Amino acid sequence: MTITRSLVPIAGLATGLFAGWVVFPTVLYTTVDQPVQFNHAAHTGNGAGMSCQDCHALGQDGRFAGIPGIHQCAECHEEPIGSSENERRFVEEYVQQNREVPWLVYARQPDNAYFPHVVHVHKAKLACETCHGKHGSSSGLRPYEMNRISGYSRDIWGSSIAGIKSQAWDGMKMDDCISCHSVHNNDRACIDCHK
Amino acid sequence: MRTVTTARSRYGMVIDLDRCTGCGSCTVACSVENNIPPGTENVTERTGITWMRVYEADDGKSFPDTHSVFVPIMCQQCGNETPCMSVCPQNAVEVDPATGIVGQIPERCLGCRYCMAACPYHARYFNWWDPKWPAGMEAAMNPDVAPRMRGVVEKCNFCQSRLHTARERAASTGRTAIDPADYVPACVEACPQRAITFGDLDDSDSFVAALAAGDRAFRFLSRIGTEPKVWYLSSREWVRNLSDRVVARTRKENVRG
Numbered sequence: 001m002t003i004t005r006s007l008v009p010i011a012g013l014a015t016g017l018f019a020g021w022v023v024f025p026t027v028l029y030t031t032v033d034q035p036v037q038f039n040h041a042a043h044t045g046n047g048a049g050m051s052c053q054d055c056h057a058l059g060q061d062g063r064f065a066g067i068p069g070i071h072q073c074a075e076c077h078e079e080p081i082g083s084s085e086n087e088r089r090f091v092e093e094y095v096q097q098n099r100e101v102p103w104l105v106y107a108r109q110p111d112n113a114y115f116p117h118v119v120h121v122h123k124a125k126l127a128c129e130t131c132h133g134k135h136g137s138s139s140g141l142r143p144y145e146m147n148r149i150s151g152y153s154r155d156i157w158g159s160s161i162a163g164i165k166s167q168a169w170d171g172m173k174m175d176d177c178i179s180c181h182s183v184h185n186n187d188r189a190c191i192d193c194h195k
Numbered sequence: 196m197r198t199v200t201t202a203r204s205r206y207g208m209v210i211d212l213d214r215c216t217g218c219g220s221c222t223v224a225c226s227v228e229n230n231i232p233p234g235t236e237n238v239t240e241r242t243g244i245t246w247m248r249v250y251e252a253d254d255g256k257s258f259p260d261t262h263s264v265f266v267p268i269m270c271q272q273c274g275n276e277t278p279c280m281s282v283c284p285q286n287a288v289e290v291d292p293a294t295g296i297v298g299q300i301p302e303r304c305l306g307c308r309y310c311m312a313a314c315p316y317h318a319r320y321f322n323w324w325d326p327k328w329p330a331g332m333e334a335a336m337n338p339d340v341a342p343r344m345r346g347v348v349e350k351c352n353f354c355q356s357r358l359h360t361a362r363e364r365a366a367s368t369g370r371t372a373i374d375p376a377d378y379v380p381a382c383v384e385a386c387p388q389r390a391i392t393f394g395d396l397d398d399s400d401s402f403v404a405a406l407a408a409g410d411r412a413f414r415f416l417s418r419i420g421t422e423p424k425v426w427y428l429s430s431r432e433w434v435r436n437l438s439d440r441v442v443a444r445t446r447k448e449n450v451r452g
Binding site: 058059060061062063111112114116118119122123189190191192194195 | 289369
């Protein structure tokens with residue numbers, strides 16, 4: 001009797017912890033697959049030999065081109081180059097129909113946040129990896145996880161539900177921007193990062 | 196809380212009331228630039244949003260001796276005891292120490308409208324509804340400015356998104372300071388009378404600093420000591436005398452909403 005009684009709070013605590021740390025994160029995020037599998041490694045370096053700048057250009061006026069449009073892919077992919085089913089589908093459904101691929105951007109910030117690549121890449125001389133991890137040398141795309149409440153990508157909060165950062169690029173909340181800025185003694189006003 | 200004492204530049208504006216014809220181009224250009232949708236049918240003067248609003252005042256004489264003046268009013272970017280900032284319970288208003296611009300952060304705003312009551316210039320506007328654009332107009336929205344939602348306050352910020360762009364341009368060519376020609380607010384650009392001048396008040400070589408120091412220059416409600424960074428010019432004494440009065444009347448046609 002006393003044993004079962006003392007088990008109740010323990011079982012309750014265990015259920016609570018399980019719900020909070022295991023169930024909640026799974027329920028909080030919904031997983032969506034990218035429309036096409038893109039292989040960065042096949043296009044850069046020893047692959048097709050392109051540089052990041054070839055596809056993710058920083059223009060003369062400092063504007064960041066973002067993800068390249070389909071016309072840029074068409075330069076090589078009018079017809080499939082390899083034999084993969086993924087590439088065949090990509091060529092038929094997008095390139096040949098001149099349709100943009102609706103990529104899901106892992107790093108996408110909310111509308112009201114302003115982030116200038118040129119300042120971080122040219123002026124602060126930060127590597128892409130600092131904020132994007134190994135994405136530039138990856139050979140496939142992981143599923144995109146979307147927060148069901150805010151609609152934001154999971155990469156904004158980071159992989160740990162407790163907010164513990166394992167890598168510099170794991171999580172890019174306002175606090176993460178500001179903690180790097182304070183290391184660089186770069187105190188910004190609200191309106192510098194908000195629009 | 197930050198103060199403006201460390202300002203590296205101090206952006207300001209000078210509006211020549213002897214040139215202003217009250218055409219309203221500034222209001223339209225501002226709304227387009229800053230994603231302010233046209234007012235719906237049921238908006239009133241009180242509930243409509245125009246970051247830049249053209250008021251009309253006259254010298255009180257009757258026809259045919261009467262003279263009138265048009266006065267475009269937007270956030271006057273107060274540099275001292277900034278009233279909206281000091282009352283905001285949310286820290287959603289901040290004077291940027293590097294530029295002197297009074298920033299309003301709508302995502303932080305809780306919609307209490309205390310700042311609107313505190314603003315001596317009626318330059319703050321509340322979103323009573325979610326913004327709605329007429330069909331097709333959404334495609335022409337400015338991607339550099341985030342639209343605001345229902346329940347928050349907004350106001351002029353000297354087109355800060357254009358400052359962002361100017362800084363990107365400077366960074367891409369390795370400059371630390373922006374080229375003043377790259378940062379011109381939309382109203383300044385749109386004014387057909389060239390009545391509005393914009394620039395750094397602390398830069399003694401700037402045109403704006405010279406105008407603000409001239410004899411024709413005055414600021415509204417200067418007696419309350421908020422040190423606005425928007426100056427007005429007129430060689431008419433009765434117009435300059437308006438500065439310590441509240442502009443009494445608005446002209447309906449010039450007020451959208």
